Amino acid sequence: MKNQPDILFEAHGITKTFGGVIALNNVSLKVHTGKVNVIVGENGAGKSTLMKILSGVYPDYEGKLIFNNEEVHFNNPKEAMQKGIAIIHQELNLIPYLTIAQNIFLGRELRNAFGFLNSQLMRNKTKELLTRLNCDLDPNSLVSKLRVGEQQLVEIAKALLEEAQVVIMDEPTSAISDSEVESLFRVIKSLQEQNVSILYISHKLDELFLIADRFIGLRDGKMVGTIENSAEAKKDDLIRLMVGRDIKNVFQKEKAPFGEEVLRVEKLSLPRKFDKSSYVFKDIDFTVKKGEILGIFGLMGAGRTELLETIFGLHPKEMSGIVHIENKALKIRSVMDAVKNGIGLVPEDRKEDGLVLQMEITKNVSMASIGQVVKNGLLSSRSESNLAKKYIETLKIKAPSEKQYSKNLSGGNQQKVVLAKWLATDPKVLFLDEPTRGIDVNAKNEIYHLINDLAKKGLGIVVVSSELPEIIVISDRILVLSNTKINAEFNQDTANEELIMQAAIL
Amino acid sequence: MTDVKSTLFRFQSIIALVVLCIVLTILSDKFLTPENGWNIMRQISINVCISVGMTWVILTKGIDLSVGSMLAFAGAITAGLLKNGIEIPSMNIFLEFTVFGAIFAGLLIGGGLGTFNGWMITKFKVPPFVATLAMLTIARGATMLWTGGFPITGFGDTFAFIGTGWFLGIPMPVWIMVIVVAIAIVITKKTVFGRHIYAVGGNESAARLSGINIKKVKVWVYAIAGILSAVGGIILVSRLDSAQPNAGMSYELDSIAAVVIGGTSLSGGRGTIMGTVQGALIIGVLNSGLVLLNVSPFWQQIIKGFVILIAVILDRLNHPNED
Numbered sequence: 039m040k041n042q043p044d045i046l047f048e049a050h051g052i053t054k055t056f057g058g059v060i061a062l063n064n065v066s067l068k069v070h071t072g073k074v075n076v077i078v079g080e081n082g083a084g085k086s087t088l089m090k091i092l093s094g095v096y097p098d099y100e101g102k103l104i105f106n107n108e109e110v111h112f113n114n115p116k117e118a119m120q121k122g123i124a125i126i127h128q129e130l131n132l133i134p135y136l137t138i139a140q141n142i143f144l145g146r147e148l149r150n151a152f153g154f155l156n157s158q159l160m161r162n163k164t165k166e167l168l169t170r171l172n173c174d175l176d177p178n179s180l181v182s183k184l185r186v187g188e189q190q191l192v193e194i195a196k197a198l199l200e201e202a203q204v205v206i207m208d209e210p211t212s213a214i215s216d217s218e219v220e221s222l223f224r225v226i227k228s229l230q231e232q233n234v235s236i237l238y239i240s241h242k243l244d245e246l247f248l249i250a251d252r253f254i255g256l257r258d259g260k261m262v263g264t265i266e267n268s269a270e271a272k273k274d275d276l277i278r279l280m281v282g283r284d285i286k287n288v289f290q291k292e293k294a295p296f297g298e299e300v301l302r303v304e305k306l307s308l309p310r311k312f313d314k315s316s317y318v319f320k321d322i323d324f325t326v327k328k329g330e331i332l333g334i335f336g337l338m339g340a341g342r343t344e345l346l347e348t349i350f351g352l353h354p355k356e357m358s359g360i361v362h363i364e365n366k367a368l369k370i371r372s373v374m375d376a377v378k379n380g381i382g383l384v385p386e387d388r389k390e391d392g393l394v395l396q397m398e399i400t401k402n403v404s405m406a407s408i409g410q411v412v413k414n415g416l417l418s419s420r421s422e423s424n425l426a427k428k429y430i431e432t433l434k435i436k437a438p439s440e441k442q443y444s445k446n447l448s449g450g451n452q453q454k455v456v457l458a459k460w461l462a463t464d465p466k467v468l469f470l471d472e473p474t475r476g477i478d479v480n481a482k483n484e485i486y487h488l489i490n491d492l493a494k495k496g497l498g499i500v501v502v503s504s505e506l507p508e509i510i511v512i513s514d515r516i517l518v519l520s521n522t523k524i525n526a527e528f529n530q531d532t533a534n535e536e537l538i539m540q541a542a543i544l
Numbered sequence: 545m546t547d548v549k550s551t552l553f554r555f556q557s558i559i560a561l562v563v564l565c566i567v568l569t570i571l572s573d574k575f576l577t578p579e580n581g582w583n584i585m586r587q588i589s590i591n592v593c594i595s596v597g598m599t600w601v602i603l604t605k606g607i608d609l610s611v612g613s614m615l616a617f618a619g620a621i622t623a624g625l626l627k628n629g630i631e632i633p634s635m636n637i638f639l640e641f642t643v644f645g646a647i648f649a650g651l652l653i654g655g656g657l658g659t660f661n662g663w664m665i666t667k668f669k670v671p672p673f674v675a676t677l678a679m680l681t682i683a684r685g686a687t688m689l690w691t692g693g694f695p696i697t698g699f700g701d702t703f704a705f706i707g708t709g710w711f712l713g714i715p716m717p718v719w720i721m722v723i724v725v726a727i728a729i730v731i732t733k734k735t736v737f738g739r740h741i742y743a744v745g746g747n748e749s750a751a752r753l754s755g756i757n758i759k760k761v762k763v764w765v766y767a768i769a770g771i772l773s774a775v776g777g778i779i780l781v782s783r784l785d786s787a788q789p790n791a792g793m794s795y796e797l798d799s800i801a802a803v804v805i806g807g808t809s810l811s812g813g814r815g816t817i818m819g820t821v822q823g824a825l826i827i828g829v830l831n832s833g834l835v836l837l838n839v840s841p842f843w844q845q846i847i848k849g850f851v852i853l854i855a856v857i858l859d860r861l862n863h864p865n866e867d
Binding site for chain 2: 352392
């Protein structure tokens with residue numbers, strides 16, 4: 039690993055589109071040898087896409103990659119690995135019921151002269167690798183018994199086995215405890231001393247200052263600047279690199295008077311799944327009025343989705359707190375209760391949780407309110423079609439007919455079908471979790487208009503989003519969720535991206 | 545072109561059936577006769593009843609391996625009650641059962657076992673394969689206990705009518721099959737329950753988030769599979785005038801084969817009752833044809849295995865994007 043150039047790995051003019059949506063636009067980036075190169079940017083800025091190209095997960099893109107002064111192209115992560123580029127994903131890719139040593143040597147097992155596994159040698163090598171990481175785990179421990187931070191170390195050890203020269207880490211601290219973060223940072227330092235280059239993604243600004251050598255800002259799939267000397271950077275500089283996205287917004291919110299309070303949440307808490315002493319969120323209070331759009335902003339892992347899910351009856355055993363609909367305290371023990379009481383949820387992942395993709399539009403639209411298309415005990419396909427047609431018209435769903443299969447619709451139109459499903463239940467409050475995730479700009483604006491129209495008709499709406507411009511443009515009021523609490527509240531006049539971001543990273 | 549292709553795929557089992565019948569008609573002059581036709585229909589009637597329940601189970605992404613054992617136990621219960629009634633000497637109780645009473649008890653037992661399956665699967669999260677595998681041996685053991693390991697025989701003409709009688713020129717088992725299929729089609733296509741079966745199998749998460757009671761749907765599906773197995777068991781006992789303790793062994797395989805050949809996806813959410821009926825017909829016609837052609841039973845099994853494979857491969861080609 040001697041005699042490496044100063045810039046080991048380089049990307050030139052990388053452009054990547056997903057079905058017409060531009061995820062990366064002419065991005066160039068240099069990875070300095072033996073440095074911790076940090077990429078900052080909002081959710082959706084294109085960080086993960088870029089990392090996936092650099093590590094061979096996406097082989098199709100425009101532009102070129104240069105490694106060690108020669109042009110390279112990776113068709114899969116294995117080819118990148120062979121060159122010396124390893125990625126540690128947010129979700130770890132270990133097999134829980136194998137030992138550390140078995141995981142590290144997975145797919146490149148060592149054999150003895152008889153062709154059997156040479157477990158002793160693999161264990162010893164694993165021990166060496168772990169020692170290099172200042173970690174005294176037993177190579178024979180099952181991965182399922184390890185904490186997430188320790189599992190991360192195993193992934194890093196795996197990369198070291200391949201003599202990785204560039205290690206990409208995607209939000210490595212999002213799921214680990216503070217003490218584990220410390221030991222991770224020690225590992226990063228020692229990797230640096232071994233001249234390994236690190237490419238690090240995170241939006242936890244405080245911890246970034248501890249390890250970063252240089253910052254690279256990404257926004258809307260474009261490079262927005264670099265800060266070469268991290269010691270000179272201030273938090274505000276970083277926030278400026280992150281915010282200010284241009285979403286080509288033609289949407290202008292129309293103000294309408296609010297009605298009476300429709301949803302009130304008091305002392306809502308949800309403990310963490312595996313550690314009951316800590317909380318995803320604790321003692322949350324808020325209200326929503328008829329016709330009001332309440333935005334809830336939070337960074338990844340802040341518990342935005344869980345908050346909606348809890349009110350919607352998905353965590354009845356763990357949760358505590360009270361939910362009132364129209365001033366009536368409810369016992370919501372299941373989704374069925376929530377639906378009965380006039381709550382609807384458009385989930386974040388419409389393909390996984392929102393739609394039955396192989397069903398027609400009609401059947402998806404009627405799914406949550408099927409009672410209304412039953413005539414004499416039997417489903418009436420005519421009233422079901424009429425119901426779907428009504429929403430195809432009002433929501434302007436683009437489809438050749440109401441019998442079209444949902445899987446054949448574009449993302450924006452699929453989202454409208456999910457919306458239609460909930461409007462068909464005639465709800466009092468509608469929750470929208472990342473309502474425009476993965477849909478193109480025009481469809482986004484259309485969805486914003488729809489949300490606004492629904493509010494004008496008196497629906498109470500809660501929008502959860504990790505996209506700043508989105509939350510600012512559609513919300514009447516914004517709550518910022520961070521560190522299990524509501525950290526700040528803004529209204530239309532006081533909200534701006536920098537203030538919200540500051541509250542979110544606290 | 546793609547239209548032609550997709551139409552071919554859509555009617556693949558009907559086409560296969562027609563081709564099979566034509567080939568067999570050419571090869572054997574005994575195939576296309578009324579007697580043989582009724583024979584085939586009577587033979588498949590039990591499998592069709594079971595397979596209707598199996599179709600629903602598989603539509604929810606489940607499986608039921610216990611149908612053969614539930615069939616045997618429910619049939620034996622009906623047979624035993626009809627023949628011997630219930631006698632508890634210590635309490636001086638003796639109950640005689642009418643044909644209706646005994647049938648009702650058999651259906652109740654089938655429904656009870658199926659409900660137990662559904663309860664294990666939803667309440668204790670036992671995978672369907674394991675829960676129904678356990679029931680396969682439990683119900684078989686219970687059948688042995690109840691019968692003492694010996695057949696129960698001789699039930700009189702009224703009961704025999706179910707399995708051997710004719711009504712309006714059509715055998716009774718075929719009537720029962722047609723009624724079961726007709727009701728099943730209406731339930732599948734025209735009721736909320738039917739819709740929920742597809743929703744649960746198509747995307748359980750989306751169904752749950754739409755407020756559908758997933759557990760209730762599943763328990764009902766397994767309960768119905770049990771009831772329909774009992775229907776099959778009662779037909780079988782009546783036809784043979786005998787409840788065999790080892791009746792229905794490996795019936796689950798023919799049933800799953802019928803469902804799969806009929807184009808129902810094992811990953812749930814896609815399939816039809818009519819497809820399953822066609823699948824059962826293909827198996828029935830094939831069985832009958834191979835017997836008429838004097839093909840050895842060993843070869844019959846091999847051929848049946850390949851037919852299942854071909855059916856699934858065609859289905860894969862037609863739905864390349866499902867996993």
